Amino acid sequence: MNRFLWVLTLFLLVSCGGDTSAPRNLDNACSILDQRPRYLPAMKRAEQRWGVPVHVQMATIYQESKFIGNAKTPHRYALGIIPMGRQSSAFGYSQALDGTWDDYVRATGRFGARRNKIEDATDFMGWYMDQSEQKLGLSKWAAASQYLAYHEGQTGYSRGSHNGKAWLLRVAADVEARAQMYQMQLISCGKN
Numbered sequence: 001m002n003r004f005l006w007v008l009t010l011f012l013l014v015s016c017g018g019d020t021s022a023p024r025n026l027d028n029a030c031s032i033l034d035q036r037p038r039y040l041p042a043m044k045r046a047e048q049r050w051g052v053p054v055h056v057q058m059a060t061i062y063q064e065s066k067f068i069g070n071a072k073t074p075h076r077y078a079l080g081i082i083p084m085g086r087q088s089s090a091f092g093y094s095q096a097l098d099g100t101w102d103d104y105v106r107a108t109g110r111f112g113a114r115r116n117k118i119e120d121a122t123d124f125m126g127w128y129m130d131q132s133e134q135k136l137g138l139s140k141w142a143a144a145s146q147y148l149a150y151h152e153g154q155t156g157y158s159r160g161s162h163n164g165k166a167w168l169l170r171v172a173a174d175v176e177a178r179a180q181m182y183q184m185q186l187i188s189c190g191k192n
Contacts, residue, residue: 022067029058029182030189032067040191042119050126051133052140055186057125059143059179060150063171064095069116071095093121096128100153104128125150132157143179144172 023035033040043054065071069092090097092115096104104124105113113120132138132149136158140146149157151168162168186192 021069026062026066027181029055029185030191032058033186033191036067036118039118042122045119046122046126049123050130050140052126052129052146053183054192055179055183056129056141056143056146057122058182059175060125060147061093061121062178063147063175064090064150065093067093069093069118069121092116093118094125096121096124100128142176144176147172147175 023032025031040054043057046052046057047054061067071092094115096115101113101115101124104127105111108123108127110120110123113123115121115124128150129138129140129146132146132154133140135154136149138145138149148162148168151171152161156162162172183192
């Protein structure tokens, strides 16, 4: 009987943890949402609360974590072989840094929020992009600009730190293109 309870407890813990692997076919928004039914309600709640469209959230999550719930930044190595820790504290779907996540938790009172839960990650993203609109005047529909502020931080963005990074400007353009692609796909499958 003890073994049965142990196995049942383990099963329940694993099943409550959520699916942190990437969906198949990340180039199709409808397929992503069909594979992960929890994503759309979470994104719709963030859209209703913060005004950030689902397709902008999806394109940003794609760029940040490829929809992997427990995504972490790569390790750093000294001399190419000695592990030196991770590149940053970014974690989860939204790749939120520890300090920024703490700011979100304090500002919203969501003390139980976790970066590896899609509901919390999308709410964080909505909150952050809402702050970018308020502080920087960025439209919540402007995926490229929102991504630049998301990546560089609002202070970095206001200083123009992104302007000297051609690679980052290319990434932001890719985020914009993906957001537009996702928007058209969501319209075609009736999930917009």
